[in-house]
Amino acid sequence: KRVINYLLLIFTITSFVIRLIPWKNSIVQWGRWVVFVQPDAYYHLRRATIWAENFPKMPTIDYYMSYPFGAECPWPPLYDWLIAVISLILGFGKVNTQIIQLVTAIIPPILAAVCVYATYKVVFVIWKNERVALISAFFAIIMPGMLGYSTIASGDHHIAETLIGLIFYYYAILVLEDCKKANRISKNSYIQGVLIAIGLLVWQGQVVFYSIWAFYLFIMIIYKKRDEPFIITVAKNNLVAAAIGSAIVAIIRFIIPRGTELSLFDFGYFSYFQPLYIFSLYLIIYVTSLMVTFYNKNKILFVKYAGIFIALTVLGFFVLKPLREGLWMGINFLFKTDPWHSSINEFQSTFTLQSLKNINSLPGIINLLYFLSFMLAPIYGMAYLVKIIRKRTNSAILGPLELKIKKINSVYFTKKEFFNINYKHLYKQTDELNLVKSLVFSIVGISFFLLALYQKRWTNSYNPILGIGIALFLNTLYVKIRKGHSFFREFLHWRTHTKKIKTGLLSRLIFYWEKFPLLLTSIILIVVLFPYYYIVSDMVVREGYPIESDTYNTLQWMKRYTPKTSHLLNPTQPPEYGVLSQWDMGHFIQYIAERPTIVNNFGHQLPGGGFETSFYIWSVETEEELYSIFDKYKVRYLILTDPVVYMNNDTKAYFKSGFIDKTIEWVPAHFGLEMPYPTDEFFRYSLPNTWIFDGSSNGFKSATRRLRLVFESQNPSIFQYFEDRETKKIKIFEYVKGCVISGKAKPRELIYIRAEFITNFDRRFEWEAAAIADENGNFRGYLPYATSEDNLFIKPLSSYQIFTKDRMLRVFTTNKDVEEGTEIEVDMNKGEDVPGALKEEVKAKLSALAGAVKSRGFMNIHRRINER
Secondary structure, three states, X not given: OHHHHHHHHHHHHHHHHHHXXXXXXXXXXXXXXXXXXXXXXXHHHHXXXXXXXXXOOOOOEEOOOOOOOOEEOOOOOHHHHHHHHHHHHHOOOOOOHHHHHXXXXXHHHHHHHHHHHXXXXXHHHHHOOHHHHHHHHHHOOOOHHHHHOOOOOOOOOHHHHHHHHHHXXXXXXXXXXXXXXXXXXXXXXXXXHHHHHHHHHHOHHHHHHXXXXXXXXXXXXXXXXXXXXXXXXXXXXXXXXXXXXXXXXXXXXXXXXXXXXXXXXOOOOOOOHHHHHHHHHHHHHHHHHHHHHHHHHOHHHHHHHHHHHHHHHHHHHHHOHHHHHHHHHHHHHHOOOOHHHHHOHHHOOOOOHHHHHOOOOXXXXXXXXXXXXXXXXXXXXXXXHHHHHOOOOEOOOOOOOOOOOOOOOHHHHHOHHHHHOXXXXXXXXXXXXXXXXXXXXXXXXHHHHHHHHHOHHHHHHHHHHHHHHHHHHHHHHHHHHHHHHHHHHHHHHHHHHHHOOOOOHHHHHHHOOOOHHHHHHHHHHHHHHHHHHHHHHHHHOOOOOOOOHHHHHHHHHHHHHOOOOOOOOOOOOOOOOEEEOOHHHHHHHHHHHOOOEOOOOOHHHOOOOHXXXXXXXXXXXXXXXXXXXXXXXXXXXXXXXXXXXXXXXXXXXXXXOOHHHHHEEEEEOHHHOEEEEEOHHHHHOHHHHHHHHOOOOOOOOOOOOOEEEEEEOOOEOOOOOEOOEOOEOOEEEEEOOOEEEEEEOOOOOEEEEEEEEEOOOOOEEEEEEEEEOOOOOEEEEEEOOOOOOOEOOEEXXXXXXXXXXXXXXXXXXOHHHHHHOOEEEEEHHHOEEOOHHHHHHHHHHHHHHHHHOOOOOHHHHHHHHHHO
């Protein structure tokens, strides 16, 4: 026992240390700040900071999410509250940002290390087999799905879900054992109830864990229908646990004030749905156990009561509308029926046929081996189901129970029946309780396997079960090897003493050494372990910071150089303005840039329609509609990145009808896959044109009137759609009123406007626009950039130069002019002559930009210019 404890300690420490390996890529300057691995970590970090800043109060409504409407945080508070409390203790009651970041970074590796021990305990309580439990714990160290959520600075709560689930199943199995011993309420059921509450207070989706357990109880009750005292006691204990857990969650939901109606009864929010659902579910299980007793005593009475029970259940679901709607929302969430979930990598299938077919490379072979090991747990789960259905009480080779090798006298092998030995006496007998506990592995294992196969995010919860499946496989190999080893050893012993044939040195080394089965199994274990080492090495041994430098530096710039917003750490009131970006930058912007966002990584789960809007704006054709959207959401800054990567059949519903069909074509890419690519039609829309051409007029569309570039990232975007124009990965535009040029020219005359600028990374660009005078010679133009001073980090290299065919003027604008919409009057008739060197250039520009001017007489104007 002492050796086992030492091994578990080594496994636990190893698990923790492995997750610390990439610390240099996240912990900057020995903890002055932390760069986290993924966006959700910044959500938890921000919520924990708000908790600590306002402790013990917790602001419920958050106007930095779903600005300007405000939103309530969807997730329950326990995980972030724990980070805040630990940070305050370590900071001696003072809020210290560095401590909060370090605590957020270090908690997932700690929880993952504890998962190793929890896996051992769960396996041992099911089968009482030290070897299988130890191998399972060993593999729990490096399971890829768990590792991805638990390296240092991963910062998310998903590993906590796995740990709580493991501990819950452990105590739930202990309740089964207690119910077999005595027909009373077990003390372990109280712990089980507390674990239900803890799980729901960490993540509302933990209802999946408890729903799977309820499904197991239903199957078990049917299987053990003749053992009435046992199934009723089990159902009663679980109902008590559900009542305790539901009561705790409901009380805490009542204590924490809700900010919106969404947190009253909504599956996607921490609400009263979760406790009501859990209690109702286990109440149904308890009533089912009673129905089984009626079935055993009087089948007619059973049909009567069963009909009443089903009718009341259905009626209850119709009466309790929030429960019914919440349940339906939960099912839709699991089966990703909405386009948003379908488009997110986390919700994609873990394996695809294409990835399994690609075995022409080492990664392809590794992926196939990983898939084969992925299948071990459900295979063993199905084997146990078959054994249970057939009610076989003896342990088959598939079983993990220890095989006791009986000492065989060598004289026995002189008999003719030597090769017809019946080995049934080698198997240890199992009782009904062992079968009931093995059924836990079958139901839970197969359920999480299907979830993990369907969605990558469930591999985190499936990975301990995956480790158990591998352990069962290795145990089966060990049993077979040991059995064959014993057979050959006895045969060589008989041949040496009876036939007087001397055994060779190699045979003696292999077959007389007691540890050889363990050695051979260990070698096989290393082979099985190789795919995991290969996958894990990419996760642990990585280079560079987990966030792209362009993203981090851009948001740091926004934090330092854009106007600060109010109520940052007590966001119960609306700040001054909002930032609109792609949805997956939301958490980054809120914490790193400290600015409110119209949409964040919670997608359409938040109210206000910001998520749909972040897609829709790319398909808007007119500037008037675009600006009305910006006004609705009080947008001041717009962060633009390549939108094409988000454009596919899953997100098609969020754009205007027909937009994707007109603007996107599919081109072949790697491994036979296709990727979206924009057509020329794409750049005739307002925002795509602004993103590529910095708001300048061009051959696709007229100039953007009220958006000016104020910052761009250092590196270019991966995809460059124009060979002669470099587009940076991230651009920030400011939404301004735009200086208005009100001028005089000849009737129906074309006007050409230009100014030259240089960006913060020395990219020069020319902003151009065109206007047309009416029949009275009046024209209007909009100038979004300042030319007499910097546009934040975009510097002007010239004044605005306004041309007609023969005349030109120079105009300087200030930031105040641009921001307040100052109107400047000009008279082109009083301008100076266009220099001779510029005449041909101006003529060409007027000709090229004529198409960018809205005019019924466009064709006639275009013809006259060409004639001249």
